[in-house]
Amino acid sequence: MEEVQKIKQRFGIVGNFPGLNRAIDIAVQVAYTDLSVLISGESGSGKEVFPQIIHHYSSRKHGKYIAVNCGAIPEGTIDSELFGHEKGAFTGATDSRKGYFEVANGGTIFLDEVAELPLSTQVRLLRVLETGEFIRVGSSNVQKINVRVIAATNIDIIHAIQNAKFREDLYYRLNTVPIQVPSLRERGEDISLLFRKFARDFADNYRMPPIVLSTEAINVLENNRWPGNIRQLKNIAEQVSIIEESRDIDESKIRKYLPDYQNAKLPALIQKVDQESFSSEREILYKILFDMKSDMNDLKKLVADLLKDDYNVSGLQGEHAQTVQKLYQSIDEESPDIPREMEVQKEPDPNIQDTEEIIEESLSLEDKEIEMITKALEKYHGKRKQAAVELGISERTLYRKIKEYGLN
Numbered sequence: 001m002e003e004v005q006k007i008k009q010r011f012g013i014v015g016n017f018p019g020l021n022r023a024i025d026i027a028v029q030v031a032y033t034d035l036s037v038l039i040s041g042e043s044g045s046g047k048e049v050f051p052q053i054i055h056h057y058s059s060r061k062h063g064k065y066i067a068v069n070c071g072a073i074p075e076g077t078i079d080s081e082l083f084g085h086e087k088g089a090f091t092g093a094t095d096s097r098k099g100y101f102e103v104a105n106g107g108t109i110f111l112d113e114v115a116e117l118p119l120s121t122q123v124r125l126l127r128v129l130e131t132g133e134f135i136r137v138g139s140s141n142v143q144k145i146n147v148r149v150i151a152a153t154n155i156d157i158i159h160a161i162q163n164a165k166f167r168e169d170l171y172y173r174l175n176t177v178p179i180q181v182p183s184l185r186e187r188g189e190d191i192s193l194l195f196r197k198f199a200r201d202f203a204d205n206y207r208m209p210p211i212v213l214s215t216e217a218i219n220v221l222e223n224n225r226w227p228g229n230i231r232q233l234k235n236i237a238e239q240v241s242i243i244e245e246s247r248d249i250d251e252s253k254i255r256k257y258l259p260d261y262q263n264a265k266l267p268a269l270i271q272k273v274d275q276e277s278f279s280s281e282r283e284i285l286y287k288i289l290f291d292m293k294s295d296m297n298d299l300k301k302l303v304a305d306l307l308k309d310d311y312n313v314s315g316l317q318g319e320h321a322q323t324v325q326k327l328y329q330s331i332d333e334e335s336p337d338i339p340r341e342m343e344v345q346k347e348p349d350p351n352i353q354d355t356e357e358i359i360e361e362s363l364s365l366e367d368k369e370i371e372m373i374t375k376a377l378e379k380y381h382g383k384r385k386q387a388a389v390e391l392g393i394s395e396r397t398l399y400r401k402i403k404e405y406g407l408n
Contacts, residue, residue, distance in 0.1 A: 001021075003028065004021050004024050004025060004028075007024055007028065007053060008024070010056075011049050011052060011053060012049075013046075013049060014190065014193050014194050014197050015187055015190030015193060015194065016189070016190065017182060017186065017187040017188065017190050019180070019182035019186065019187075020181075020182055020187065020190070023050065023179050023180065023181055023182070024050075024053065026177065026179050027050045027053045027054050027057075027179060028053065028057055030054060030177045030179075031053065031054045031055075031056075031057035031058045032057070032058065032059070034148055035176045035177050036129060036148075036149050036150070036151070036173060036174050036175075036176045036177070037050075037051075037054060037150045037151070037174075037176070037177045037178075037179060038114075038151050038152070038153070038157075038171075038174045038175040038176075038177075038178050038179070039051070039150065039151070039152040039153075039178075039179045039181060040152070040153060040154075040157075040178065040179070040180050040181065041152075041154060041180060041181030041182070041183065042154055042181075042183045042227075042229055043154040043228075043229065043231075044184075044228050044229035044230055044231035044232060045154075045181045045182070045183050045184065045229045045230060046181060046229075046230050047112070047152045047154075047181050048067065048110075048112065048152070050150075050152075050179055050181065051065075051067065051108065051110040051150040051152070052065070054108070054148075054150060055107070055108040055110075055148070055150075058108070058148065060106065060107050060108055060148055063104070063105075063106040063107025063108065064103060064104045064105075064106065064107035064108070065104070065107055065108050065109075065110070066100050066103060066104045066107070066108075066109050066110065067109075067110040067112060068081070068082070068100050068109065068110065068111055068112065069112045069113060070111055070112060070113045070114055070116045070117050071112075071113035071116035072113075075118050078117065078118065078121050079120070079121055079124065079137050080093075080097070080099065080137050081099060081100060082099045082100050082101055082121065082124070082125075083099040083101055083102070083124060083134045083135065083136055083137060084096070084097050084098045084099030084101075084102055084136040084137065085097055085099075085136055085137035085138050085139075086136050086137065086138040086139045087138075088138065089136075089137045089138025089139075090137070090138070093138065096136075099134075099136070101128060101134055101145055101147055102134075102143070102145060104145075104147050105145045105146060105147060106146055106147075107147065107148070108147070108148040108149075108150060109147050109148070109149055109150070110150045110151075110152070111125075111149065111150070111151045111152070112151075112152050113152070113153060113154070114151035114152065114153050114174065115153045115155050115157060115160055115165070115166055119165075119167065122166070122167045122170050123167070125149075125170060126167065126169060126170045126173060128145070128147070128149070129149060129170075129173045129174070130173065132144055132145055132146060132147075133145075149174070151174045157171050157175075183226070183229055184226040184229040184230055184232075184233060185224070185225055185226045185229075188222060189222065191221050191222045191224075191226070191233065192213065192218045192221060192222060194230060194233055194234075195213065195221060195233060195236075195237050196210075196213075198233065198234045198237035198238065199211050199237045199240070199241050202237065202238050202241045202242075203241060206242075208241070209247050210241070210247070211237075211240055211241050211244065211247050211248075211249050212247055212248055212249065213249050213254070214248070214249065214250045214251065216250060216251035217249050217250055217251050217253070217254040219251075220251055220254050220255060220258070221233075221254065224258055236257045236258070239257055240253070240254070240257055366405075369401070369405075370405050370407070372391060373387070373391065373398070373401055373402065373405070373407060374407065376388075376390045376391050377402075377407070384398055384399065384402075
């Protein structure tokens with residue numbers, strides 16, 4: 001325990017949460033080996049301090065320590081940044097260059113946000129971990145290095161593996177020794193200790209009295225969700241220190257700096273998405289059409305069963321009879337296996353007079369064209385120029401159409 005306290009003082013770690021102490025203890029134990037370490041934790045929870053602890057307590061402490069944010073390097077240049085390149089390997093490569101792995105030879109390299117690496121780069125990294133060999137971009141010469149690799153991520157690696165975004169073999173090679181960094185909302189009383197430290201550091205830097213929190217204000221901080229973790233807490237401590245004139249901060253004042261979050265811990269609602277994810281609008285459209293077709297088939301079968309079992313169709317007349325007859329025809333065409341044991345009576349009822357005549361509409365393009373030209377000429381009283389503008393064609397084309405169709 002004394003060793004853990006010394007480490008906290010040396011690296012500026014504040015807090016007494018058991019999960020935090022456990023993570024520090026694991027880092028010290030693994031430091032004397034060359035095993036790969038994977039540090040997991042939410043963004044802003046302080047993962048970057050643990051690789052420094054491991055490097056400082058290892059036999060490589062006199063070697064290079066290089067921290068690389070994999071998510072900040074473009075995909076097209078990540079291989080060159082990590083493994084170097086030869087002159088002329090790609091456009092703009094005017095000279096040979098060492099990569100981070102080659103520079104860190106004999107020391108430690110920390111790969112932050114390792115899950116952001118492209119799959120092709122993950123293959124190169126796996127080879128370095130397994131054989132200690134790498135090849136520069138644009139070269140065919142294999143080089144040997146001796147580097148301790150520590151990686152960190154803030155995402156669920158298992159989920160990334162299931163979605164084919166991270167190699168499973170690389171995960172097991174990196175995860176030789178796992179370290180889980182607790183989130184800030186889990187650390188309880190550590191939140192007020194951290195806030196006090198950030199406020200005091202800010203006051204010392206700018207030579208002003210430090211702010212003091214009331215008991216109610218501390219409760220508000222300790223029950224906040226803190227999605228931004230330590231980084232968010234530090235920002236709020238600095239905001240309050242510079243904006244508030246009074247150095248005594250009560251509950252109402254601290255709430256103004258937490259506008260988006262409630263003051264009580266609420267259980268997180270985790271919604272499991274079982275729906276299919278679509279990669280394009282075309283797939284979505286296909287899915288809708290298939291569902292509609294299935295629904296229509298179910299509806300037709302349901303109506304056919306109802307008509308067969310529960311209804312006296314022989315009593316239907318007029319428009320209702322025509323509707324049922326069309327439904328039967330549709331069912332016969334698309335679902336011939338459905339039995340049909342009744343016929344619709346078509347004789348007109350003397351007490352009911354049909355006033356609507358159903359006319360089969362022509363779908364001929366020629367008929368439609370004649371109809372539209374006739375309507376346009378009638379609208380403009382035979383003036384072809386105005387009719388042509390209305391139809392969106394030239395007057396010459398309209399004249400040819402009139403002659404072709406024999407229109408007056």
